[in-house]
Every structure is written in structure tokens, then in C-alpha cells.
Amino acid sequence: MAVKQINYENKNFAINYEIINNSCEKTIIFLHGWGSNKEVMKSSFASHLKDFKHIYIDMPGFGKSSNDSVLTTQDYANIIREFLKNEKAVSAVVGHSFGGKVATFLNPKNLILLSSAGILEEKSDKVKFKIKMAKILNVFGLAGLTKAFRSKDVNTMSEPMYETFKNVVDEDFTETFKSYTNNALIFWGEQDRATSLDSGKKIAALIKHSKFYSYNSDHYFFMKHANDITTKINDGIL
Amino acid sequence: MKIAIVFGGISFEHEISIVSAIAMKDVLKDELVYIFLDENRDFYHIPTNTITSKLFSTGEYKKSDPLSLKKGTFNKKAMFGEKQLDFDVILNLTHGGDGEDGVLASLFTFNNMKFIGPRVEACSVSSNKFLTKGYAYSLGVKTIDYQYFNKNDEVKVNSYPVIIKPTRLGSSIGVSIVKEEAQLQYALDVAFEFDTDIIIEPFINGIKEYNLAGCKINDEFVFSIIEEPAKAEFLDFDKKYLDFSRTSKAQIAPISTELQEKIKENFKSVYNTTFEGSLIRCDFFVVDNEVFLNEINPIPGSMANYLFDDFNGVIASLSQSLPKKNKINITYEYVNKIQASKGK
Numbered sequence: 001m002a003v004k005q006i007n008y009e010n011k012n013f014a015i016n017y018e019i020i021n022n023s024c025e026k027t028i029i030f031l032h033g034w035g036s037n038k039e040v041m042k043s044s045f046a047s048h049l050k051d052f053k054h055i056y057i058d059m060p061g062f063g064k065s066s067n068d069s070v071l072t073t074q075d076y077a078n079i080i081r082e083f084l085k086n087e088k089a090v091s092a093v094v095g096h097s098f099g100g101k102v103a104t105f106l107n108p109k110n111l112i113l114l115s116s117a118g119i120l121e122e123k124s125d126k127v128k129f130k131i132k133m134a135k136i137l138n139v140f141g142l143a144g145l146t147k148a149f150r151s152k153d154v155n156t157m158s159e160p161m162y163e164t165f166k167n168v169v170d171e172d173f174t175e176t177f178k179s180y181t182n183n184a185l186i187f188w189g190e191q192d193r194a195t196s197l198d199s200g201k202k203i204a205a206l207i208k209h210s211k212f213y214s215y216n217s218d219h220y221f222f223m224k225h226a227n228d229i230t231t232k233i234n235d236g237i238l
Numbered sequence: 239m240k241i242a243i244v245f246g247g248i249s250f251e252h253e254i255s256i257v258s259a260i261a262m263k264d265v266l267k268d269e270l271v272y273i274f275l276d277e278n279r280d281f282y283h284i285p286t287n288t289i290t291s292k293l294f295s296t297g298e299y300k301k302s303d304p305l306s307l308k309k310g311t312f313n314k315k316a317m318f319g320e321k322q323l324d325f326d327v328i329l330n331l332t333h334g335g336d337g338e339d340g341v342l343a344s345l346f347t348f349n350n351m352k353f354i355g356p357r358v359e360a361c362s363v364s365s366n367k368f369l370t371k372g373y374a375y376s377l378g379v380k381t382i383d384y385q386y387f388n389k390n391d392e393v394k395v396n397s398y399p400v401i402i403k404p405t406r407l408g409s410s411i412g413v414s415i416v417k418e419e420a421q422l423q424y425a426l427d428v429a430f431e432f433d434t435d436i437i438i439e440p441f442i443n444g445i446k447e448y449n450l451a452g453c454k455i456n457d458e459f460v461f462s463i464i465e466e467p468a469k470a471e472f473l474d475f476d477k478k479y480l481d482f483s484r485t486s487k488a489q490i491a492p493i494s495t496e497l498q499e500k501i502k503e504n505f506k507s508v509y510n511t512t513f514e515g516s517l518i519r520c521d522f523f524v525v526d527n528e529v530f531l532n533e534i535n536p537i538p539g540s541m542a543n544y545l546f547d548d549f550n551g552v553i554a555s556l557s558q559s560l561p562k563k564n565k566i567n568i569t570y571e572y573v574n575k576i577q578a579s580k581g582k
Contacts, residue, residue: 001428001431002424002427002428002431003427003430003431004427016431017427019424022421022424023417023421086423
């Protein structure tokens with residue numbers, strides 16, 4: 001593990017990260033999903049892709065990197081870009097879920113999406129109702145009460161991370177995916193309930209140079225299928 | 239004799255302290271009383287017959303009796319008021335922070351508690367590798383050349399490979415070997431995660447390393463055997479971890495009596511009067527028959543029990559030979575004299 005201080009928009013971000021195979025030149029970056037951290041990525045991929053230097057990053061507000069600012073997905077991408085500015089041979093960026101959106105913004109030579117966020121999912125009626133109630137209560141100045149409607153993973157979030165969550169959730173990346181013209185490999189879990197298989201297929205259709213693979217598993221499908229995924233990465237990146 | 243083992247502490251080595259403490263059950267024949275210091279600096283009395291490392295990782299230890307520190311003792315709640323925890327001597331087995339940096343030594347000294355472990359000054363010169371260099375130099379003990387930097391300095395390395403070490407950590411935490419410039423930045427980011435200061439030494443591949451443990455009992459040195467520790471390129475945390483649970487006997491290093499004597503002389507210089515009351519392990523390098531001090535472990539992993547023939551006996555005699563502070567009598571003579579001369 002290591003820490004690098006990044007200055008972005010006059011704020012200091014201490015980014016916790018870890019490098020594996022530091023003597024390799026070709027570099028691959030791993031970005032975790034919302035509520036996850038670099039250890040999840042590392043535990044899946046560290047023992048694969050031995051010809052690559054792996055960089056595992058805890059994005060601000062996750063794992064061991066703290067954050068007390070309200071950020072957007074674009075801010076995350078800018079911070080990661082600043083973090084990577086001395087890395088000369090980044091050949092691929094792997095992004096899971098929310099990390100997939102950040103990875104797409106980075107516009108790498110090879111983009112590897114693992115059940116990426118970025119396509120709006122149809123909400124269940126229950127969630128729709130909660131949102132409507134919260135909006136009505138907010139109008140009446142009862143914002144304090146609406147906390148009761150927040151989803152479970154939101155409850156443990158700090159206020160800036162909750163605001164950040166609101167910024168990044170339900171973002172439509174259709175245009176961003178469309179404008180990505182380099183090489184992409186897209187991997188998906190068929191039983192994924194956070195980002196649906198249909199969304200994956202949409203992204204694959206939006207990105208011109210892309211290949212799509214799916215596995216009989218959930219949102220964290222890569223933890224069980226790292227072997228096959230990394231073989232495809234090895235063969236598929238330019 | 240009842241030995242109270244104090245372990246845990248706010249330390250990067252908190253977990254290996256637990257492993258070390260549990261290993262004592264196999265090597266000490268005396269009755270043990272386990273006192274755990276948790277991450278909130280609360281003390282708990284852990285029953286000796288049920289102690290396992292899982293007890294701590296699950297938070298289960300909190301169900302044990304909490305202890306409060308009193309002058310000369312630890313107390314636990316009793317039916318009426320409080321009851322003293324019964325023990326004869328403390329064995330400080332808190333590695334790294336709290337145990338080896340002088341926090342517990344101060345606490346025990348302040349409370350007039352009898353303890354085996356480094357005193358405050360011993361902690362200062364051993365827990366900070368930069369201060370160790372200066373201490374060794376003053377005693378005529380050689381160390382490997384080094385550069386010292388704090389996190390605001392611009393780090394310049396003239397020739398590779400080098401080994402980068404945080405100044406205040408043990409067990410190879412935050413230590414990296416850097417073979418070329420391109421790897422330097424990452425190694426610095428690793429080291430500075432753990433500490434504000436680092437030292438950089440040339441890395442000498444295949445350097446001979448020898449460990450010797452010992453202590454002073456009634457002004458006589460008692461030594462362990464000298465061991466050449468097994469090493470890959472260097473012992474990383476995972477491999478060193480095994481050292482802390484180690485209870486099987488070590489092999490004697492096949493070196494000349496002359497070199498053995500040299501190592502022992504260096505040990506004596508380092509131990510000096512500074513380390514009285516503690517059983518320490520010194521790690522030495524040998525290059526062309528010259529002995530260099532690498533580091534001083536004033537609370538070695540599992541107390542380096544595996545280096546001694548009669549570890550139990552050493553601890554028993556050491557506990558009878560702890561340094562005593564001369565009592566300072568506060569007589570107010572001076573104040574009284576002034577008052578008298580003023581005619582009051």
C-alpha cells in the first residue's frame with residue numbers, strides 16, 4: 001500500500017493505492033465500484049496479467065482514501081487523471097460499475113468495463129414511491145424526515161459522500177459511451193441486478209470497437225471468472 | 239511466579255503482538271495473566287485458558303473483564319468495589335507503537351509497576367532507526383551508511399539498489415528494495431504512508447545477517463545462540479509474521495568463535511545500561527568480517543524464545559534483576575532554609 005497526495009481544485013486528496021509487478025512497463029489501472037474498494041479488485045486480478053504493472057486505486061471516499069468534498073463523476077476522472085500523470089505506459093483502464101464511468105471519461109487506449117454503470121435502469125415501483133414522498137416532504141421543508149427513505153448503503157455515508165452519491169447515481173452516459181472510439185472489452189454478469197444485462201448490451205452497441213462477454217453470475221461476477229476475463233483482456237487489448 | 243503479559247496496543251504490529259502473546263503459553267511454565275490493550279487504549283483481562291487470536295478479530299474480547307490502572311496494579315470490578323489483579327511482574331509484549339515507543343514504559347514507571355521491557359530512553363533509541371544510527375555511532379558500533387529524509391525533503395538517490403525504511407516501524411512494514419529510479423516514487427509513497435521520516439541505505443544483496451538475543455542479569459550478560467535467519471531477498475511482513483508465533487528451536491549459525499565474540503561485544507555495547515530490564519534481540523550484518531548493527535528489537539517477536547536453551551529460566555532471573563529507580567526524597571529543605579533566612 002502507498003499514499004499519494006493529489007491537489008485538485010485547491011483541495012488535497014490523499015489517494016491510497018497499491019502497485020503490483022512494478023518492474024513491468026505496460027500498465028493497467030483498476031477502478032472499483034461504488035461502495036467497494038481496491039482490495040476487491042486486487043483479490044480478483046492481482047495473480048493474473050503478469051506482464052502488466054497493475055495499479056489498484058481507492059477512489060476518494062472509498063477504502064482507505066478519505067473524502068470530505070462533494071464530487072461529480074467528472075471530478076473523479078480528473079483526480080485519477082492527475083494521479084496518473086507520471087504513468088507513461090497506461091495501456092488499459094478496468095472499471096467496475098461506477099468505476100466504469102470514471103474509466104470511460106479517462107478515454108484510455110483500451111477500456112475494460114465490468115458491469116459498468118451509465119445506462120438508466122428502470123426503477124421499481126417501491127423506489128419510485130419513496131422518491132415521490134421524499135420530494136413532497138422536501139417541498140414542505142421536512143428534509144430531515146426524508147433520510148428515512150434513503151437506501152441502506154446510503155445510511156452509513158458521510159454527508160459529502162451522500163451528496164456525491166446523488167451526483168453520480170442515475171447519470172446517463174449514452175453520449176459518453178458513443179463518443180469513445182478506442183478499443184473496448186465489456187464483461188457482464190447475467191444475473192446482475194444493479195446494472196442489467198440489457199444495459200450491458202446497450203453499451204456494447206454504443207461503443208463502436210467493442211466486444212461483449214457475459215457470465216452466469218451477479219454484479220461481482222469477475223471475482224469468480226477472473227481467469228477467463230484476464231485471458232480475454234490479454235488477447236483482446238491493442 | 240505470575241507473569242502478566244501486556245499486549246496489543248495502538249500499533250501497526252497490534253496483530254502480531256497477539257500472536258506473540260499467545261506463543262508464550264507454549265514456552266513459559268509460569269502462570270500467565272493476559273492483559274490486552276485494545277485500539278481504544280482500554281485494558282482487558284483475557285482468561286489464559288480461552289485465549290485465541292479469533293477472540294480479538296471478532297471483538298469477543300470485550301466480554302472479558304475490563305481493567306483499570308491503579309498505582310502499582312490493575313484492578314477489576316468485584317462484588318464490592320474493586321479487586322487487584324494478582325501478578326508478580328509484567329512482561330511487555332506490545333510490539334511497535336505503545337510498547338516499543340515508550341508509551342507503556344512511561345505508564346508502568348509512573349505507576350511503580352515491576353516490568354520486563356525497555357525503559358523510556360531505550361525505547362527512544364531503538365524505535366526510531368534514525369536515532370539508532372546516532373546512538374550506535376556514539377558507542378563505537380558500526381552501522382550501514384544511510385541518508386535521512388523527512389516527507390517534505392526532495393529525495394535524491396545516487397546509486398541503486400537501495401532499501402527504503404520508515405524510521406519508526408518494525409517487522410519490515412513499509413520497507414521496499416528499489417532497484418532503479420523508476421521504482422523510487424512508489425517506494426517513497428509506500429514508506430511515507432507509515433511514517434513522516436525515512437532512511438535510505440544501500441541494499442547489499444546476499445549480505446550475511448545474524449541475530450543475537452540477550453539481557454543483563456545481576457550485571458552479567460546472558461546470551462542466546464547466534465542465528466543466521468532464513469531470508470528471501472529480505473524478510474517481508476508475511477514471512478516475519480511466522481517469527482512471532484515461533485516456538486521451535488533455532489539452528490546455531492556456523493561462524494568462527496572470533497566472529498561470535500565480535501558480535502557479542504557489539505551487543506554488549508548496544509545494550510549498555512540503556513536496555514537494562516529488557517530482553518532484546520539485535521540484528522547484525524557482517525561484511526568482510528566487520529560487524530554492523532542493523533536494528534535493535536527491544537521487544538523481539540515471541541521474545542526470541544527459540545534462541546534460548548532455557549528461556550523460562552532467563553525470564554525468571556531477569557524478573558529478579560530489574561533496574562530500580564532511586565527514590566528521591568522530597569524534604570523541602572531548600573524552601574525551609576529560605577523561609578528561615580527570611581525570619582518567617
